[in-house]
Every structure is written in structure tokens, then in C-alpha cells.
Amino acid sequence: MSVPDPAEEQIPSAPEASAPGDSRAAEQSDRPGISRRGLIGWALGSGVAGIAAGAGGAAAIASSGVLAGTPAADEYAFEGAHQAGITTRVQEHLHFASFDMMPRASRDDLISLLQDWSYAASRLTKGLDVSAAGAVGGSPEAPPDDTGEAQGLTAAGLTLTIGLGPSLFLAEGDRFGIASRRPAVLAELPGFVGDALDAAYTGGDLCIQACADDPQVAVHAVRNLSRIAFGRARLRWSQLGFGRTSRTSADQQTPRNLFGYKDGTANILADDAKALAEHVWVGEEDEPQWMAGGSYLVARKIAMLVETWDRLRLAEQDRTIGRAKGSGAPLSGGGETTEPVFSGSAIDEHSHVRLAHPTVNDGIRILRRGYNYVDGNNDLGRLDAGLFFLSYQRSPEQFVTLQKRLSTDLMSEYIRHIGSGIWAIPPGAEKGSYVGAGLFA
Template identity: 70%
Template structure:
């Protein structure tokens, strides 16, 4: 049996088999989205895109949560294969952690990499990131509810360690979820300032998983829709509005402890220092939105489109005044606006940390843009997200969006050097 306390100093024999046999499967797993990645790459300047940025994989918390939000995302959900056991799961997490610790530093997945191995065997690394810098790559790994228990079966002897809050999200008004783009036993969030670096990470981690886990669904994203540092400008979503003005920032330790990081007092103990990730694929009905008058767009959001200031006055960072009215006594910020419904003042002070991305997956059969927001939020408890999502049930913006994908995962704390993500779960 695999000893979870043993240091992982390389890819296991099972992982090496995946590198040798998984090339075809990994290529298929990227799906049609690979073309979108190439399109996003057009015109980028790799010299300009954070060439010197490299974030450590090991640490107190997993990178990719409070890390400055990068420009590109490749998110993948995985299911463990039938007839896998506890040792398979542990060895997979060890292999993933080892490879991730190298790729986040701009290295190949193993010492022999793409060109130093035997000419008579497939290379360990697929090679498309050769010569590219780390580009701020972060790799974040999460555990879904079905990893702990599936149809009443404790597949890996960890059901007793499932956090109470880690359960399939409830149905929300307006959900039109695609089961093929929702949930999963495991997830990997790869963010980078070069889309090819992010795609390379998921491609190679998929190969390493061969025989143990398979891609359930994946999503490419571009153009971050949030910020986690004051130095970052507030970005815009595909509706053209600034997004994430009031996000929790990485230097706000008190807010992170209260709203993002699971504490030692929370149950279970192995998750302390971790968090919960909710992913929602939100389709935007772009063509309908583009025909809405500017004043109405502002009213739906509750902010002006240019500056991002609340309609009650001030600049982008002025606190909204929901009591302020016009001469007729009508509130300047509508009661059904997105800003008001999502504001902590009306949700028991609840806040979440957002890391979202725009996506464009081509066109629909009707010739409309298949586009929207891939929403990612981190919170200390899933109830924070549930409360906010329910509060948005009367949001006027719901006329122009639809929720088409969903999932929740427990994000373990960071791993210590030589160990692996999630080791505490198996202690």
C-alpha cells in the first residue's frame, strides 16, 4: 500500500506509464477548445507577459487563489476510473504534485522531459512549452463530493473525512445545467499569463492520470474578470462592465481568514488552510444585451459602464448609497440591480473571493456567440455562495444570462515540499 507520508521525488511507475500511453487520450481531452486557445494566443507578446513570474507550488495555501489573477485559464474536471483504489488516488495526487511543482517553475514534467529520453519511447513531456517561461503558472487541485462517496459507496476509504459542506450544490432558479459540463471527482485550475503554458499543464497532467482518472469536462478562459491585488486594474466582462471592484484582495489577511480560508476550528481538520471552490459556467445572451439602451444597462448592473462608479455617485471605489433617491423619490440604485442584491449589506455581511474569466466557445447553431463568464469563487463555507446565489434570484440581469455548468470542490491546503496536495486527508 502507498504510504501517504512518503516524499514524492518523481513520477510513479503508474504515472510514467500514463506518459507513455496517454498521448492520444490527452489530445482528445483538450477537445474543440484547443482551437480557441490558439486564437487567444494570436497577437500576444510573450516577452511582455510576466516572463519573470514564477509562483511556488508548495506553501501554506495552494497557489492560484490569492495569487495575482493571470490572463488565461484552463480548467479541467476529472473522474476517477472504475476499479481504482486508495493507492491509485494517492499515487495520482503524488504524481500531479511532483509534475506541478516543476511546471510552475518553467520546467518540464520530469528530468528527461520532451527531448532527453529514449528516442524509441514517447517523451515524458509533450514539449509545446519548451522555451517558454513559467508565465505565472499556478496549478490548484480540488476534491469533489463524489470522490468521498458515490451512490452510497466509499470508494477510497475517505467518506468519514468528507466536509459537511461538501455536497452537490442545490438547484437555483434559472439553472439550465449541462451534466457534461458540471461536477467531477477532482478538478485542476491552471492559470497563466500565456495560454499555451496553461494548456500544456492540463495536457500533461491528463497524460499522467492515464489509467487512474479521465477528463470529465474542461473550459478555456481568457481576459480575467477579477483582481486579487490593488495593483491590478479592475477588468471588464463581455457585457463591457468592470467586474470584481469589491473583490477580497490578497493583502487583506483579516478578510481572508474570515471569508476564504478554512480554519482549524472548522471540520474536518485536514482542510484547515484550504477553501471551497465553486465553478459556474454562465452563458451570456450577447446579442440581446447589445440591443439594450445604455441607461438600462447601467440600471441593471447598478454602476455606470464607463467609470464603474455606483449610480448613487462617486467613483469606482465609492461605497454605494442605496438610500439615495432622485427628485421623485426613486432609489438611484434599483432594488433589483446586481450591485444591490450581491452587496454584503443585504446578505449578512457575506463576502467571497472571485477569480473569473471570459470565454468564447465559437458560435451556436443559430449563429450567435457561445460566450460568457466562467465564474470561480473561493469561500470558507459553501453556504456563502449559496446565500449569494439565492439572493440573485430577482436580479434583472437574469434575463440576459443562463447558468449552464456548475461544480463544487474542497481545496486542500498547500503541500509542504516533498509531500503532495491532500496528504492530510490520508494521514
Template identity: 80%
Template structure:
């Protein structure tokens, strides 16, 4: 655990390698298959929401101050170095058993088109929630009408299973990056299949939880017939920062989290630790990254009975100030000489100096999923990290085998995905994979 530290509507693409208008914000429709998915899928839309909310077309209320907007197109996907928003809806999908290459391509095209609209505060299509025929299901579910963009980012990922599908049914096995493989087992894992793996992932982050939920809900509807939801997770209260202007947040143990995180304007660190390279068959990943997600249950009631001094010793920082126990303020570099910080404190075992200089960019969130059968809080950290290669996370996680914090957490969910570079104008996320 690393805590503180598309083709025109009605037509299928003739050439999956050719750029299409799929992700263009000017496009007014999505593929016929996507539209059919919306109409048929409206009855299962709630699966992606978990507990969807209904409210009052998309867009910004007249006279209201415009919210933050982050462009969908660009060299890198938004939602990585973007300032960390307050809310998360993460979802993992599996492709349907009969899906083939054209299905995967059209899905990525349709998703990119819809995402490019939603991040500007628009509905997923021009007809949206209320502009279509009254006797047909709306294209958009409508619960984000009037809320605006609220800093929404939508990030797409491709899992290792996508490249290993039976008989290479998507025709991409030869383009699988060597770094993309299921994570190994770690000491203390108790993984639940209900929160593990997936062919595709969507990370939707926003400053309004309903906007994030709306994004995943509608992308799930679009996927109907081509991909199905495997699992999802809502998160709140970011547990990291990617901007120097952001205050360091606190996790559910009450400690500041993300003090030493890589910041979005640190180009040198991003190039060294976050952005993937690519050559030969893996050239399509250049400028992308790799995402690791871990659902980490915190044993809240046990932790809350610990003496404050023991909590500080476990983390290696002072709970109040966030300063390392070796002295200084929150941002002082910890000193691991002299015994002020325990040899197995979390801050030491996760620190770059004991991990060959390796760093990762974290975008985690708190979660509370109610109570379990014993009446205890079902709560913890939904850990998200971006790195140039998953080996960076693997090395740190192995180092944490003796972490004092291990007594108070259990890893119950896990996944790894390749995050392609951003979509270019008039194209879609992942287009380079099919060139």
C-alpha cells in the same frame, strides 16, 4: 451570478499517510503507474486540450527576463490569492471505476510532483520532451518549451463524489467535510451535465495561454488509467483582480468586474471569508478553501440591443467609469437609499450589506466557444469563487433570484470542490486527508 461584485519510480507508497518525495522539486521521476499513463495516454492527450497547439525543453530562454514564478508548496495552494493571471485552463476529472485508494494517493502525488516542476518553467520530468529514448513517447508533450513559467499556478480540488464512491472505495467517507455537498438548484439554472461536477479539478492559470494548456494536457496524460477527463474550459481576459496594482478588468457585457473583490494582501478578510477551518476528522482542510465554478452563458446579442441607460440600471454602475449610480468614483461605496440604484440591480443584490456581510473571492474569466447552432456567440463568464464554506456562495446566489441581469444570462455548468491547503516540502496536495 456574481459578476462585478510520490514514492520512488517503480514503487507504490507503502503508507499513504507517510510523507513521500512525490512533490519534491528535486525528485527526478514519478510513480511507475504515472509513467505508464504517459506512454499509453499520449494518444488521448488532446482530449484535455480541446484544441492543443504545438510549438518549439522547458525552461527560460537564455538571456530572457525571468517571468513571474509562484511556489507550488506553501500554507495555501497558489492560484487563490495569487494575482489573477490573464489565461485559464480549467479541467474536471472522474476517477476510473476500478480505481482504489492507492490509485488516488499516487495520482495526487504524481500530479503534485509534476506541478511543482511546471510552475518553475520545467518539463514534467527530468527527461522531459526531448531527453528520453527516441523510440518511446516523451514524458512531456513539449509545446511549452522555451516559454518559461509565465506566472503559472496549478490548483487541485476534491469533489463531493470522491467521498461518496461506491462502497467507500477510497476509504475517506468519514473525512468528508460537512460543507462539501452538491450545490442546490437555483432559479434560472439550465445545467448541462457536460459542464457539471467531477471528482477532481485542476485550475491552471498563466499569463501565456499555451503554458496553461500545457499544464492540464500533461496532468491529463499522467492521470491515464486512474482518472479521466470529464469536462474542461478555456478562459481569457480575467474578470476580477486580487491585487491593488491590477486594473479592474471588464466582462463581455463591457462592465468593470471585480471592483470590490477581496485582495490577496487583506489577511483579515481572507481569514474571515476564504480560508477554511478544520477540526476532528476535517482537520486536513484547515488552511484550505472551497471552490465554486459556474459556466454562465451570456445572451450577448440581446444585451447589445439594450439602451445604455438600461444596461447601467441592470448592473447598478456606470458602464464607462464603473462608479455606482449613487455617485462617486469606481471605488465609492454604493448607497442603496434614494432610489439611484434599482432595488434589483446586480450590484445591490450581490453586496455584503444585503447578504449578512458575506464576501467571496472571485477569479472569473471570459470565454468564447465559437457560435451556437443559431449563429449566436457561445460566450459568457466562467465564474470561479473561493470561500470559507460553499454556504456563502449559496446565500448570495439565492439572493440573485430577482437580479435584473437574470434576463441576460443562463447558468449552464456548475461544480463545487474542497481545495486542500498547500503541499508541504516533500509531500503532496491532499496528504492530510490520508493521514
């Protein structure tokens, strides 16, 4: 591992004072602070050439980001054996962002970026600003460290999940020094029948998945992490999502997608440790060892031809999905959670339920965290809407196998896969460390 430049020396975080009327005690992180380059990047990103003395000052008063007198929303720790945002109870809103490293960025730049993101994420997920100075505690002659639109809001269940794309390991000249550390299973996804991928929604060296129960909290997180990346990485594409289309907790109701059907009935749940170990988490026996406790994320932007779908007879919609629209029960009978019966039943052999079911796919399962999206309308005046599909699996081959099986899915007539990406999701950060540290050990 190369020696970091002295300019990248980490600035220790300052003690944080409680906001007036805040019932929670101020928390002091023992993480290193954001690198000086990260702070300078914020200033340059706002059109200022430098940072006035004390902009990240140790004596600055922190902005807590918590509305006085309001009970704190759910908070999920950033540190842990696994990254949050995978088995975490699925929140209602998403801001997903894909990044590319800058052409001249070095190994040290990549390391410092992951350190800075991890430090900021550890604060944001507590409902705090990205630094002790925050949105209003720094020098009035310099851009604020934090953009400030989350002031007065709670953490809102925010989770931030960081991923590493195959292109990061395959950078020209191995400028990040990690080519030999690339997981053998991490490669660009193959082409699938029905793909109509748009480069504007595909790929990326890095990704951030921000989920929260308040959309402004999720957007605030990605906005500030994008600022921190200035000079080292740039935003490639992003996607807003609403209305979760899956569940990871037994007490969550099964949600509906934009076709009006319950989605994710048989999803792997957070309390199913056996299924998670088998299908989601990279094992200690898997290679490379630095990925143990991590997972692999596949993101697919799926346009839904809602106007065409809306003209289908209800019976034909049910046949396409293989479930009853109202109850969510399989067409073979029973209730929503009743196991489908395929032999000799009313379920079409090319229905979505049958082709995606583990019993016809060698027991393969994935953990889903999808969201609906509506991006206005297209040139034809139709809704630009669909599903932003997110799945976590122990190996990308699980997704590839399922997607190939869906090539004859009746639903394929009403959807188009227009965006795609795959990322290695390292295990969670240890306290005082950062996501991806094992890659550089």
C-alpha cells in the same frame, strides 16, 4: 491507510542540467518522482505498450522550458500554507479541467495520482518539464515524458490548484476509504432559479485550475497532467478562459466582462489578511481539521446572451448592473471604489450590485477569480460566450446564500447558468509532500 503496491514505488527525480544559454541555474527538486504507473500511463496514452529502458533515466538532461536569453516570468511556488491560484495575482488566461476517477481505481491509485500531479506541478510552475527527461531527454524509442509545446516559454506566472469533489467521497462502496473524512459542508450545490445546467459542463471527482499569463503554458500544464492521470482518472470536461474578470491585487486595474462592465471592483484582495481569514480560508477551528488552510471552490459556466444585451439602451444596462458603464462608479455617485448608497438613490433594488452587496447579505463576501470565454457560435449563429465564474469561500454556504439572493437580479434576463461544480481545495502541500496528504493521514 493501505500499503501501496510495490509497482507504485516512486522514482527519484534526477539532477537537472541547465539548458544551453539558460541564465538560471538548474533547480533540483527534493520531491519524489512520478510513479512508475504514471510513466507507463503516458506511454499507453500514446499507443506504446511499455517504456524503453532509461526513458525516465536518471542521467537524462532536462529540458528547461526557458528561452535562452529571455528573463524569467513571474514564478509562484507550488508549495506553501495555501495552494497558489487563489489569492495569487490574477493571471490573464485559464484552463480549467474536471476529472472523474476510473471505475476500477483504488485508494492507492488516488494517492499516487495526487502525488504525481503534485510533483509535476512543482516542476511546471518553475517553467520546467514534468520530469527530468522532459520532451527531448529520454529514449528516442519511447514517447517523451513531456509533450513539449512549452519549450522556449517561461513559467508565465503559472499556478496549478487541485480540488476534490463531493462525488469522490461518495464513491460506491467507499472504495477510496474517505467517506468518513468528507467535510460536512461539501455537497452538490442545490438547484437555483434560472439554472439550465448541462451535464457536459457539470461536476467531477477532481479538478485542476491552471492560470497563467501565456495561454499555451496553461494548456500545456493541463494536457500533461491529463496524460499523467491515464488509467487512474479521465477528463470529464474542461474550459478555456481569457481576459480575467476580477483582481486580487491592489495594483491591478479592474477588468471588464463581456457586457462591457467593470467586474470585481470590491473583490477581496491578497493583502487583506483579516478578510481572507474570515471569508476565504478554512480555520483551525473548522471541521474537518485536514482542511484547515484550504478553501472551497465553486465554478459556474454562465452563458451571456450578448446579442440581446447589445440591443439594450445604455441607461437600461446601467440600471441592470447598478453602475455606470464608463467609469464603473455606482449610480448613487462617486468613483469606481465609492461604496454604493442604496437608500433613496438611483440604484434599482433589483440591480446586480445591490443584491450581491455584503450589506444586504449579512456581511457575506467571496473571493472571485472569473474569466471571459468564447466557444465559437451556437446553432442559431449567435456567440457562445460568457463568464466562467470561479469563487473561493470558507464555506459553500456563502455562495449558496448569495446565489439565492440573486434570484430576482435584473441581469438574470440576459444570462443562463449552464455548468456548475464544487470542490474542496485542500491546504497547500508541504515541501516533499503532496496536495491532499492530510486527508489520508
